[in-house]
Amino acid sequence: MDGSCNYRGDWKRFFLFCGTKPVKLSATDAGTESADLPNNHTGRYLTTHGSALTSTGNSLLLWKTLVLGIAGILLFLTPVQKLHAQTDCLSCHGDTTMQDAAGHNVGVNGDTFKASVHGGLACKDCHTNIKAYPHPDKVEPVKCVACHADEVANSAGSVHASVPGHTCASCHGDIHAVFPKGDPKSNVYPLNVPRTCGTCHGDANVSKQHSMTNVYPAYMDSIHGFALSKEGLLVSANCTSCHGSHHILSHNDPQSPTNKANIPATCGTCHAGVVTDYMAGVHGKAIAAGNMKAPVCTDCHTAHAISQPSTALSTPLCGSCHADKLTTYRDTFHSHVSSLGTYVEVARCSDCHGSHEILPASDPRSPIAPQNLITTCGKCHQGANASFVQYQPHANPHNRHQSPILWFIQFAMGMLLLGTMSFFVLHTVLWFIRSEVERAKRGSAKGEKDV
Ligand code: HEC
Ligand code: HEC
Ligand code: HEC
Ligand code: HEC
Ligand code: HEC
Ligand code: HEC
Ligand code: HEC
Ligand code: HEC
Ligand code: HEC
Ligand code: HEC
Ligand code: HEC
Numbered sequence: 364m365d366g367s368c369n370y371r372g373d374w375k376r377f378f379l380f381c382g383t384k385p386v387k388l389s390a391t392d393a394g395t396e397s398a399d400l401p402n403n404h405t406g407r408y409l410t411t412h413g414s415a416l417t418s419t420g421n422s423l424l425l426w427k428t429l430v431l432g433i434a435g436i437l438l439f440l441t442p443v444q445k446l447h448a449q450t451d452c453l454s455c456h457g458d459t460t461m462q463d464a465a466g467h468n469v470g471v472n473g474d475t476f477k478a479s480v481h482g483g484l485a486c487k488d489c490h491t492n493i494k495a496y497p498h499p500d501k502v503e504p505v506k507c508v509a510c511h512a513d514e515v516a517n518s519a520g521s522v523h524a525s526v527p528g529h530t531c532a533s534c535h536g537d538i539h540a541v542f543p544k545g546d547p548k549s550n551v552y553p554l555n556v557p558r559t560c561g562t563c564h565g566d567a568n569v570s571k572q573h574s575m576t577n578v579y580p581a582y583m584d585s586i587h588g589f590a591l592s593k594e595g596l597l598v599s600a601n602c603t604s605c606h607g608s609h610h611i612l613s614h615n616d617p618q619s620p621t622n623k624a625n626i627p628a629t630c631g632t633c634h635a636g637v638v639t640d641y642m643a644g645v646h647g648k649a650i651a652a653g654n655m656k657a658p659v660c661t662d663c664h665t666a667h668a669i670s671q672p673s674t675a676l677s678t679p680l681c682g683s684c685h686a687d688k689l690t691t692y693r694d695t696f697h698s699h700v701s702s703l704g705t706y707v708e709v710a711r712c713s714d715c716h717g718s719h720e721i722l723p724a725s726d727p728r729s730p731i732a733p734q735n736l737i738t739t740c741g742k743c744h745q746g747a748n749a750s751f752v753q754y755q756p757h758a759n760p761h762n763r764h765q766s767p768i769l770w771f772i773q774f775a776m777g778m779l780l781l782g783t784m785s786f787f788v789l790h791t792v793l794w795f796i797r798s799e800v801e802r803a804k805r806g807s808a809k810g811e812k813d814v
Contacts, residue, residue, distance in 0.1 A: 472539065513609075514531075534551060534608075536559075556601040561583075564579045697709050
């Protein structure tokens with residue numbers, strides 16, 4: 364038997380060629396695991412490192428004593444349990460190119476593993492059914508629930524629970540190389556989260572198959588995505604800031620942070636000042652009272668394609684619900700100026716109403732309350748006074764209560780038009796009758812003469 368025990372392809376071959384017998388592993392005492400190891404187990408390990416080991420005779424005994432001696436010294440220097448339990452397995456699996464019979468990689472990078480969050484565990488803390496060498500070809504799948512009951516329970520109730528092949532590893536990556544979430548090497552480090560979720564939510568085919576919007580590209584172009592990916596801003600919103608990590612629910616679920624009723628609170632975890640204003644306004648109060656027709660943050664800003672907002676956006680936005688006010692606004696000078704496409708800072712809905720703390724005219728704090736109009740209009744119209752603000756931004760000549768003067772003028776104009784028209788019609792009709800009568804008279808006079 365030579366030193367190059369070729370275990371690759373089939374561990375049974377390993378034992379065959381290296382001539383060892385299966386040895387029972389003690390599951391509890393890691394110290395004995397090492398001592399009970401098959402001779403050639405250690406032998407092979409050294410051989411791969413180029414040592415001139417032969418597996419027969421006294422020289423092996425010598426080597427064994429030497430190795431055990433070194434191990435003995437190490438016993439005092441390192442936590443025993445870890446070192447032995449891991450090296451047992453890593454003596455074979457530590458070769459990162461190792462493959463099983465089917466050609467799948469079964470290598471584990473020992474250095475990376477030891478530096479990872481699980482580096483303090485023994486391999487068999489997770490691979491619990493491996494108790495002896497040789498171990499079974501097919502080992503039980505690892506159960507994370509033993510140590511992470513909360514995450515497993517939360518994931519089980521999430522949208523992802525029904526997705527085939529969606530395991531913990533689809534977000535956390537190689538389980539032998541998991542790093543704390545605060546470590547930039549972690550898949551779930553804030554700056555890496557969008558890419559992690561994007562492996563599926565940036566794949567147009569996956570999205571189409573599950574009839575979802577392919578949100579990753581929109582998110583990356585948004586102000587949040589830009590802040591995260593280009594500015595490296597950890598405090599910007601990543602996917603989990605709005606969706607959570609494990610208990611991710613569809614927005615139709617009332618428990619979801621992305622359900623309409625919960626959106627102000629979700630955005631408000633970061634935009635605390637805005638959400639306070641919003642909740643004090645009509646829309647926030649309406650949502651709190653259960654009127655889902657009122658807008659929440661995402662109705663105006665979208666969820667994934669959020670850009671730098673401007674008041675210019677507000678006209679079509681506010682108008683999509685307040686259609687009557689949009690119509691009357693369209694009739695005003697402000698709208699006409701803006702539709703000319705000039706660069707003048709013309710008044711849009713939110714210039715007069717605000718964007719978040721929107722209040723009715725009857726509220727004394729409202730920018731459109733009569734006593735505040737001079738200030739509101741004065742932002743753009745220097746020297747605006749009480750008579751200037753009599754101007755009605757939503758004048759509606761068809762509404763007698765809202766715009767009585769305009770309504771009266773419109774009414775009077777209508778009357779004048781009607782009167783004038785009536786007079787001329789009557790006048791024409793009478794004129795026609797008169798002319799017919801005259802013609803008849805003239806005709807009979809001529810006939811008398813002819814006779
Ligand atoms: C003597 C070498 C050797 C040692 C020591 C060893 N393994 Fe293996 N292991 C193998 C080989 C060879 C395979 C590939 C088996 C195959 O071809 O199916 C394998 C496969 C595996 C697999 C994959 C099984 C599957 O279902 O695909 C796991 C998990 C595993 N070993 C874990 C361990 C753990 C944990 C230890 C330590 C307690 C350990 N091994 C110790 C040689 C070894
Ligand atoms: C935190 C738990 C955990 C620890 C600790 C752990 N593993 Fe694994 N291991 C897994 C999971 C999860 C898989 C994926 C397959 C599965 O679900 O069973 C896996 C798979 C494997 C496989 C199959 C090939 C592969 O990479 O998919 C081998 C071999 C393996 N582990 C060896 C080891 C060795 C050697 C150690 C110790 C150095 C170790 N494992 C420690 C969780 C763990
Ligand atoms: C035997 C117990 C055990 C098992 C089984 C186990 N883990 Fe862990 N896991 C730990 C310990 C201990 C930590 C470190 C906790 C800490 O530092 O607070 C950890 C940490 C983690 C972390 C990183 C937490 C952070 O700080 O960001 C993740 C992610 C993780 N485990 C995922 C898994 C997954 C996925 C599985 C199943 C494949 C699994 N673990 C199986 C014990 C275990
Ligand atoms: C959809 C992606 C995704 C899946 C699937 C997933 N995780 Fe996580 N996990 C995350 C993210 C993102 C974080 C970090 C942010 C956080 O703490 O919520 C995280 C953090 C963790 C942590 C650290 C928790 C803490 O507060 O320190 C553990 C432990 C963990 N996951 C275990 C698991 C286990 C076990 C599974 C499988 C049942 C799993 N994860 C599945 C995305 C996921
Ligand atoms: C392995 C692929 C994969 C990864 C990674 C993944 N997802 Fe998913 N996700 C899916 C699939 C597939 C669905 C559709 C589930 C269904 O049809 O019910 C889904 C559904 C969702 C939904 C619900 C959509 C709806 O119907 O309302 C949300 C929200 C979601 N994922 C967010 C995330 C977030 C956030 C992350 C990262 C932390 C993530 N996903 C990571 C595959 C993935
Ligand atoms: C600022 C908060 C926020 C961020 C950041 C965010 N989402 Fe969303 N997401 C939402 C809201 C709110 C919804 C609910 C539906 C809507 O309003 O479009 C949603 C819906 C979804 C849906 C369902 C789409 C559908 O068609 O049903 C998926 C999938 C999703 N998000 C994944 C992600 C992923 C992946 C990321 C990161 C790349 C992400 N989200 C980032 C707030 C956010
Ligand atoms: C995790 C924290 C966080 C959450 C949650 C969050 N945001 Fe943001 N948001 C930020 C940060 C940080 C910026 C600043 C980015 C920059 O300026 O580069 C920002 C910027 C914005 C801007 C642009 C502001 C400007 O002046 O240009 C808007 C609009 C916005 N967010 C809306 C929302 C909405 C709507 C939600 C909920 C659906 C939300 N945000 C959720 C952190 C968050
Ligand atoms: C009715 C539409 C509407 C709703 C609802 C709305 N916004 Fe805005 N938001 C706007 C408009 C329009 C602007 C830009 C005009 C401005 O600067 O006042 C804006 C500006 C912003 C800004 C930039 C800072 C600022 O004040 O200029 C942030 C951040 C923001 N909104 C976040 C939110 C959040 C968070 C919510 C939910 C609590 C929300 N918005 C609800 C319309 C809305
Ligand atoms: C998604 C539809 C929607 C959008 C978009 C919307 N609103 Fe509203 N708005 C409502 C609803 C519904 C109410 C009634 C709330 C209540 O009092 O119950 C309301 C109430 C108001 C009121 C108070 C009216 C009154 O009679 O008391 C004002 C002012 C107002 N909105 C202005 C705006 C402005 C300005 C914008 C754009 C920045 C806007 N709205 C965008 C739905 C919307
Ligand atoms: C030049 C300033 C100005 C602009 C621009 C403006 N409004 Fe107004 N809005 C007012 C004033 C002043 C009132 C109160 C008097 C009235 O009802 O005409 C008002 C009243 C309203 C009301 C009823 C509030 C109540 O308490 O009854 C709504 C709703 C409204 N506006 C929506 C809009 C929408 C939507 C737009 C954009 C399409 C818009 N406004 C543009 C100044 C403005
Ligand atoms: C965001 C700036 C802005 C605000 C706020 C604003 N306006 Fe204007 N307004 C303009 C601009 C720009 C014009 C067109 C400029 C011009 O040609 O004089 C205009 C034109 C007008 C005109 C017709 C032209 C004129 O100067 O006589 C009237 C009347 C008017 N605004 C009334 C109001 C009233 C009343 C308010 C408050 C309810 C108001 N505006 C608020 C910007 C604003």
